[in-house]
Amino acid sequence: MQLSPKLTQLVDALRCLPGIGPKSAQRIAFHLLERDREGGAQLGQALNQAMQDIGHCQSCRTFTEQDICELCSNIKRQDSGLLCIVESPSDVLAVEQTGHYQGLYFVLMGHLSPLDGIGPNEIGLDVLEQKLAQGSINEVILATNPTVEGETTAHYIAQLCKQYNVGASRIAHGVPVGGELDLVDGMTLSHAFNGRKQVQYES
Amino acid sequence: MQLSPKLTQLVDALRCLPGIGPKSAQRIAFHLLERDREGGAQLGQALNQAMQDIGHCQSCRTFTEQDICELCSNIKRQDSGLLCIVESPSDVLAVEQTGHYQGLYFVLMGHLSPLDGIGPNEIGLDVLEQKLAQGSINEVILATNPTVEGETTAHYIAQLCKQYNVGASRIAHGVPVGGELDLVDGMTLSHAFNGRKQVQYES
Incomplete structure (x- = not known):
């Protein structure tokens, strides 16, 4: 049996959502349709507007949907001289939620992935280079994911920073x-040992 | 940190989907936004169209989105004299997928649920009564869910059929x-025993 055409269309379109199968x-x-038509209509409008209007911040x-995002327009942040490099917008959210940075x-x-045809320009390193050349940045914090690709990308950007005499740091890896120690994987644990810090005694 | 207004709107709107939390x-x-803008835009349009245009078949x-659905317009089905009563459109799909009916x-x-204010008219039994009165239906097959509410509803409709001298049958419950027998719950198993059929020997 076929569903009505528009219902079929809706079911097919819903499958673009990650993790949603036919059932x-x-x-x-x-x-x-049965319980939340208003919510469905709102979602439809929100999707249309978002897909049409949301682009990328020209700076970060x-x-x-603006030319320059809220964070980049913040003068306090501009004066900080700190630039945190992350792989995706959700990482920005994660860091912001700490309230620490x-x-x-x-x-x-x-991230850099030459086999998939993703080189420096595809991840905006040309834009980053211009930023570094401007001289307003004192320290670059490399917060790419602790994966092979993320580490490679961090390494590449660190070299770039060196060219422009900008300090670069990598976020700490550890427990x-x-x-609990016995649930932590070996790689993380060896990172934790290598990155150990001297205990400071109060004098 | 706040996401941009339209992004916030989209995230909020997505929460109307069943089982989707904030994360x-x-x-x-x-x-x-990152990987499937086209799919997102299509979904937006499909949702808007569906929520606006899809209504209920006047007959079943x-x-x-039509006045009378495809199944109800089918003359062969109209002539069959059979009417299967189900709780939701997805049940129609399930029965249709068997290709048997x-x-x-x-x-x-x-289903009938007086405590929630759902009486006979809320589940369209007035419309059903008109159908029964027309006399074109020979048998009503009660395929409501095998739950307490479903059974009550089936019982109520069976009484209605009796008034109009229309035969009513309930779909079989069993294994x-x-x-596997040892994985079947007791209620189902006792239904299976009560509904047992004489073995027919070939003569």
């Missing part, structure tokens, strides 16, 4: 706070 | 095909 798509379509490449961001929107 | 909504929004109450449907869009 879930059907369940969602019926749920919205994160998602925004008060500098600027630069979002690569990916997560609240974690 | 998943954010993940979906970033996924669509299933979802359709060639009659009409009537979708209650719920699912391919199931």
